[in-house]
Amino acid sequence: MITAVTSFSLPKPITWEEARSIFLSTAPIYRGVPGLFRKTYLLSEDGRTAGGIYFWNSRSEAEALYTDAWRARAREKYGADPTVTYFESPVVVDNVAEQISAGGD
Known part of the structure; x- marks a missing residue:
């Protein structure tokens, strides 16, 4: 499994409510x-x-x-260029499913 972390340094701070509205507007894309x-x-x-x-x-x-195109959409929504960092995820604890998964299993 791969975990990717994206981040945007925003040109001006946004509130929790503003973030929620923006996030809900993009969520269906995923x-x-x-x-x-x-x-x-x-x-x-x-x-x-x-x-x-x-x-x-x-x-x-x-x-x-x-x-x-994804980067351009992010730049338009957030006014900032995104960074993407990839991580290998060799073990995952899922408390909802009550499982521990190990890569290669």
Whole structure:
């Protein structure tokens, strides 16, 4: 599994309510994306940084999303260029499903 973390240094702080509105407007875009099984939106306490944590089946599926068009859409919504950092996720604890998953299983 791959975890991708995106972040945007916002040109001006946004409130929780503003972030929620923006996030709800973009959330439908991520439904049904191949290989993406969860996305969590993020907002820093000071409202100056926004982003997301994406959980993917593979790096190639993640990279298929983060295109120039995705970056342009993010820049338009947030007024900032996004960064994307990839992490291998060799073990995942899922308390909802009451499971621990290890890569390669």
